[in-house]
Amino acid sequence: MTRAPRRETREVTLILATIVTLIVVGIINHDFMTLQNIRFMILNSVVLSLLALGQTWVIATKGIDLSVAPIMGLTAVVTGLLEQGSGLPLVGAIGITIGIGIVLGTVNGLLVAKLNIPPIIVTLGTYSLYSGLMFIYSNGTDVVSVPPAYATFGNGTLAHWLPIPIPVLILAAILFLCWFVLGHTIFGRAVLAIGNNAVAAYNAGVSVVATQIRVYMISGLLAAIAGFVFLCYTGSATVTTGTGDHVELQSIAVALIGGTAIVGGRGNMVGTVLGGLFLSVVLTALVFLHVPPIWYSAGEGAMILVTVTLGMRQNAARKAIR
Amino acid sequence: MSNSVTARRSRSRFPLGGWESSLLVLFVLQVLASSFSIPGFFDSFSSWLGLTENFLPFGIVALGLSVVILTGGIDLSVGSTAGLGAIVMAELWLHLGMPIWIAVMIGVALGALVGLINGLIITRFNTEPLIATLATSFIYRSVGTALAGESPPSGFPDSFNALGQGAIGGLIPYQLILFSILAVLFALLMSRSAYGRKIVMVGYNGDAARYSGLRVGRIVTSAYVISGAMAALAGIVLAAYYSAVRPDMGDILLLTTITTVVLGGISIFGGEGSIGGVVIAVLLLGFLRQGMLIAGFSDMVTTMVTGAILLAAITIRNLLSGRGTGMALLVRRFRNLGRDKLTEATK
Numbered sequence: 063m064t065r066a067p068r069r070e071t072r073e074v075t076l077i078l079a080t081i082v083t084l085i086v087v088g089i090i091n092h093d094f095m096t097l098q099n100i101r102f103m104i105l106n107s108v109v110l111s112l113l114a115l116g117q118t119w120v121i122a123t124k125g126i127d128l129s130v131a132p133i134m135g136l137t138a139v140v141t142g143l144l145e146q147g148s149g150l151p152l153v154g155a156i157g158i159t160i161g162i163g164i165v166l167g168t169v170n171g172l173l174v175a176k177l178n179i180p181p182i183i184v185t186l187g188t189y190s191l192y193s194g195l196m197f198i199y200s201n202g203t204d205v206v207s208v209p210p211a212y213a214t215f216g217n218g219t220l221a222h223w224l225p226i227p228i229p230v231l232i233l234a235a236i237l238f239l240c241w242f243v244l245g246h247t248i249f250g251r252a253v254l255a256i257g258n259n260a261v262a263a264y265n266a267g268v269s270v271v272a273t274q275i276r277v278y279m280i281s282g283l284l285a286a287i288a289g290f291v292f293l294c295y296t297g298s299a300t301v302t303t304g305t306g307d308h309v310e311l312q313s314i315a316v317a318l319i320g321g322t323a324i325v326g327g328r329g330n331m332v333g334t335v336l337g338g339l340f341l342s343v344v345l346t347a348l349v350f351l352h353v354p355p356i357w358y359s360a361g362e363g364a365m366i367l368v369t370v371t372l373g374m375r376q377n378a379a380r381k382a383i384r
Numbered sequence: 385m386s387n388s389v390t391a392r393r394s395r396s397r398f399p400l401g402g403w404e405s406s407l408l409v410l411f412v413l414q415v416l417a418s419s420f421s422i423p424g425f426f427d428s429f430s431s432w433l434g435l436t437e438n439f440l441p442f443g444i445v446a447l448g449l450s451v452v453i454l455t456g457g458i459d460l461s462v463g464s465t466a467g468l469g470a471i472v473m474a475e476l477w478l479h480l481g482m483p484i485w486i487a488v489m490i491g492v493a494l495g496a497l498v499g500l501i502n503g504l505i506i507t508r509f510n511t512e513p514l515i516a517t518l519a520t521s522f523i524y525r526s527v528g529t530a531l532a533g534e535s536p537p538s539g540f541p542d543s544f545n546a547l548g549q550g551a552i553g554g555l556i557p558y559q560l561i562l563f564s565i566l567a568v569l570f571a572l573l574m575s576r577s578a579y580g581r582k583i584v585m586v587g588y589n590g591d592a593a594r595y596s597g598l599r600v601g602r603i604v605t606s607a608y609v610i611s612g613a614m615a616a617l618a619g620i621v622l623a624a625y626y627s628a629v630r631p632d633m634g635d636i637l638l639l640t641t642i643t644t645v646v647l648g649g650i651s652i653f654g655g656e657g658s659i660g661g662v663v664i665a666v667l668l669l670g671f672l673r674q675g676m677l678i679a680g681f682s683d684m685v686t687t688m689v690t691g692a693i694l695l696a697a698i699t700i701r702n703l704l705s706g707r708g709t710g711m712a713l714l715v716r717r718f719r720n721l722g723r724d725k726l727t728e729a730t731k
Binding site (some may be wrong): 118128173177178180182183184187188189190191193195197198301315318354355357361363364366370371 | 458460504509511512514515516518519520521522523525526527529530639642643646652653682683685687688689690691692694695698699702
C-alpha cells in the first residue's frame with residue numbers, strides 16, 4: 063500500500079477555494095466578511111462535518127452508511143423529548159447520545175461484517191428501521207425548546223478567554239482523534255488495508271470482521287453526537303430531523319469533496335472537515351448573493367462533480383500503479 | 385463455482401429460479417393471509433386490483449433501476465428524475481398548451497436525456513455511479529423546483545388522470561396494464577435478447593466484457609438512459625394519480641425502489657438476477673404495505689417492516705446460498721478485485 067503522492071493537495075485546494083470564496087463574495091457583499099458571519103459559517107458546518115467524519119471512516123473501508131440520518135434524528139428526538147418530559151440533565155443526555163450511537167452503529171457493523179450483507183443494503187434497511195423507531199418514539203411530538211444548559215452546549219463558549227463555540231471545540235477534538243487514529247495506529251492501517259483489498263488484508267492477518275464492526279460503531283457514534291449537537295444548536299427536533307434533509311447524501315458528498323475515495327483505501331479526515339466548512343461557506347455565500355434557495359442543492363451537486371473530476375488524475379495514477 | 389451467466393442460460397426454460405419461486409410462494413401466502421385477517425383488504429376483486437395503483441409507480445422505477453443494478457451500477461437520481469419529468473410534462477401542457485399526451489412523451493424523452501447525461505458522466509469521466517448520480521440528483525432536483533415555480537400545475541384532463549386512477553371496465557387499472565406490458569418487455573429484453581445478455585455480462589465482469597469486444601461504455605450508458613426514462617414515466621403516472629405535480633414527489637421512490645430490486649434477487653454488485661424476481665418483489669412489498677396501511681398501521685411502521693424484510697431476506701439468502709461462510713463469502717463479496725484468480729484459489 064503506497065501512500066498517494068502529495069497527499070496534502072486536496073487540503074490546500076479546499077483552503078484556497080474557501081479563502082477565494084470568502085474574498086470574492088466579501089467584495090460583492092460587505093456584510094459577508096463580518097466576524098459574526100464567519101463564526102456562524104463555522105458553527106453551521108459542525109453537524110455535517112461530524113456526520114461526514116463518521117462517513118469517512120466507513121467509506122475508507124469501501125463501505126457506505128446511509129443510516130447516519132436516522133441515527134442523528136433519533137438521538138436528537140430521544141434526548142430532546144426526555145429533557146422536555148422529565149428534565150434530563152446534560153450529562154445524562156450525553157450518556158444517552160453515546161449509548162444510542164454505539165448500539166445502532168454496532169448493529170450496522172454486525173450485519174455488515176458477520177452476515178456479509180453489502181453495506182449499502184444493510185444501511186438502507188436500518189435506515190427504514192431507525193427512522194421507524196424515531197417515529198414510534200416521538201409519536202408525533204416535536205421538541206420545541208431546550209433549557210439554557212443545552213443551549214450553551216450548542217452555542218456558547220467554555221470561558222470568556224476562549225471565544226470559540228463549544229461545538230467547534232468538540233469537532234476539533236474529534237477531528238484530532240480521527241486523524242490520529244486513521245493515520246498513526248494499527249487500527250487505522252487496518253481500515254485502509256480493508257478498503258484497498260479486503261482479501262489481501264485478511265490474508266495478511268487483519269481481523270476484517272472486528273475492524274468493520276468498529277468502523278460502523280464509530281460512524282453511528284459520530285452521527286449520534288451530531289444529532290445531539292444539532293438539538294442543542296437549533297433548539298428543536300422533529301420526526302424528520304436528519305432524514306428530511308437527506309443528510310446521509312450530504313455527508314457522503316462532504317467526505318468525497320474532502321478527498322476520500324469512494325472505492326476505499328483512502329480517507330482524509332482533515333479534508334472532510336475542510337470540505338464541510340467549504341460547503342457551509344458556499345451555501346452561506348449563495349444566501350448573501352441573493353441566489354434563490356432552490357438552486358442550493360444544484361450548487362452542491364455541481365461541487366461534487368467538480369471535486370470528483372479534479373480527483374480523477376489522482377485516481378488514474380493509482381490505477382496505473384496497480 | 386459455475387459461471388452464473390451460463391448457469392442462468394442453461395435453466396432459462398424455467399421462468400423462475402429458486403429465489404423467485406420462494407418470493408412467489410411468500411407473495412401468495414401474504415395475500416391469502418391479508419385477505420382473511422385484514423377487513424377491507426379483499427372486498428372485491430376490482431378493489432383488490434385497485435390497490436396496485438398505490439404502488440405500481442415504484443414498480444416502473446424498479447424495472448429501470450434493475451437494468452442499472454444488473455450492470456453493477458446504481459442510479460440515485462431516479463427520484464429527482466421522476467419529479468423533473470412530471471414537472472416538465474405539466475409545464476408544457478399548462479404554459480405551451482401542448483396536447484397532454486405529446487407532453488407526456490416529451491417528459492419521458494427528457495428522462496431518457498437526463499439518464500444519458502448520467503451515463504456519459506459515469507463512462508466518459510470514469511466516475512463511480514454512486515457519486516455521479518448523487519451529484520446529478522441534487523442538480524435535477526433544483527432544476528425541477530425552479531421549473532415548478534410557486535404553484536405547480538394541477539388539474540389535468542380526465543383522460544390523463546385515468547392513467548393513474550382509471551380502470552378498464554372498472555376492473556383492471558390502466559396502471560396495471562402499463563406495468564404488465566413493461567414487465568414482460570423488460571423480462572424478454574433481459575433474458576432473451578443479446579442486449580440483455582450484454583448488460584448481465586458487463587455487470588458480471590466488466591473487464592472480461594471489454595476484452596470480448598463489447599462496447600462497455602455504450603452498454604452502461606444505455607442502462608442509465610432506460611432508468612431515466614422509466615423514472616420520468618413513473619413520475620408522470622404519479623402526476624396522473626394525484627392529478628398534480630410537485631418537485632419532491634419522487635423523493636419517496638428511491639430507497640423503496642432499491643429495496644424492491646434487491647429483494648427481487650438482483651445482486652447489488654451486478655451480473656446476477658432476473659426481472660421476474662423484481663416483478664414479484666414489487667407485488668409482494670406493495671400488497672404488504674397496502675395491507676398494513678388498511679389494517680391501521682402508520683406509514684412509518686410499514687417502512688420499518690420493509691427495512692426488516694430486506695435485511696432478513698438477504699440474510700436468509702446468504703445463509704441458504706450454500707457457498708460457504710467466512711472466507712468464501714468474503715471472497716465473493718470482494719470478487720471485483722481480481723475475481724478470476726480468487727475463485728480459482730477457493731475451488
